[in-house]
Amino acid sequence: MTRIISFANHKGGVGKTTSTHSIGVALGKAGRKVLLIDLDPQANMTDSAGVTEVDNDIYDALTGKVEDIPIVQLYDNVWLTPASIDLASAEMELSAEMGREYILKGLIEPYAENFDYILIDCPPSLGLLTTNALTASTDVFIPLQAQFLAMKGLDKLIRVVDIIKSRLNPELNISGVIVTQYNSRTSLNRDVFNYVKEKFPRSAFITPIRNNVTLAESPSSGSDIFAYDIKSNGAKDYLALTEEILARFEPVNV
Ligand SMILES: Nc1ncnc2c1ncn2[C@@H]1O[C@H](COP(=O)(O)OP(=O)(O)O)[C@@H](O)[C@H]1O
Numbered sequence: 419m420t421r422i423i424s425f426a427n428h429k430g431g432v433g434k435t436t437s438t439h440s441i442g443v444a445l446g447k448a449g450r451k452v453l454l455i456d457l458d459p460q461a462n463m464t465d466s467a468g469v470t471e472v473d474n475d476i477y478d479a480l481t482g483k484v485e486d487i488p489i490v491q492l493y494d495n496v497w498l499t500p501a502s503i504d505l506a507s508a509e510m511e512l513s514a515e516m517g518r519e520y521i522l523k524g525l526i527e528p529y530a531e532n533f534d535y536i537l538i539d540c541p542p543s544l545g546l547l548t549t550n551a552l553t554a555s556t557d558v559f560i561p562l563q564a565q566f567l568a569m570k571g572l573d574k575l576i577r578v579v580d581i582i583k584s585r586l587n588p589e590l591n592i593s594g595v596i597v598t599q600y601n602s603r604t605s606l607n608r609d610v611f612n613y614v615k616e617k618f619p620r621s622a623f624i625t626p627i628r629n630n631v632t633l634a635e636s637p638s639s640g641s642d643i644f645a646y647d648i649k650s651n652g653a654k655d656y657l658a659l660t661e662e663i664l665a666r667f668e669p670v671n672v
Pocket residue numbers: 429430431432433434435436437462542598599600627628629630631633634635637
């Protein structure tokens with residue numbers, strides 16, 4: 419079964435894009451076939467992957483300007499569906515469409531079998547784009563910054579996931595909570611991490627992603643953290659987290 423995972427949190431700057439991109443590339447290195455879908459009008463993942471010139475992006479597919487989702491290959495095993503700023507108007511353009519929550523699901527379906535994992539980088543909002551991502555997904559991963567107020571507003575996201583689960587997509591589960599930008603030397607960070615593990619005993623990952631400047635630098639190089647600096651803590655943490663994800667989703671293969 420293809421795992422389709424939305425990386426969602428309506429708070430910006432919590433590590434959605436960094437996690438989607440890094441975990442996707444790590445899964446590809448582990449031999450899994452991966453499609454990364456950029457669903458954020460800011461197109462940060464598209465830029466981070468160094469993809470600049472494409473004829474079409476996810477906006478053209480969502481709005482029916484092209485029939486199929488555009489897919490470009492990044493590496494062996496890893497492909498990307500790019501986004502562009504055009505996506506900013508998609509929510510309004512699609513707001514009156516019949517079955518508007520299911521558009522992305524319909525676009526992914528013909529390709530899903532080609533991949534082991536499809537990872538969707540959501541925008542920092544709970545609008546129609548995020549609803550489309552969650553309706554198309556089997557799983558949600560929530561990245562959280564290891565800081566005071568990290569959990570503030572999270573009940574809203576959990577409520578949206580519950581509503582989508584009951585009305586649109588009964589398969590959906592919050593199966594991963596990722597603590598990012600973690601500094602083990604501050605007690606506040608440790609407290610937040612412990613609190614997250616208590617609050618999400620089954621879904622919190624035990625590997626936190628440490629605060630690591632290399633993760634902030636690598637997007638400007640147009641490559642992933644592993645190509646940029648495989649020895650960095652960022653690379654190490656995302657590889658360890660990916661092992662944990664594989665152990666959770668494919669217990670017999672690890
Ligand atoms: N673990 C980390 N340590 C240091 N900087 C990070 C880390 N994770 C992400 N960043 C940086 O923080 C910013 C926000 O991360 P990003 O993944 O873009 O968040 P989001 O997609 O949730 O808005 C980016 O500039 C990114 O490079």
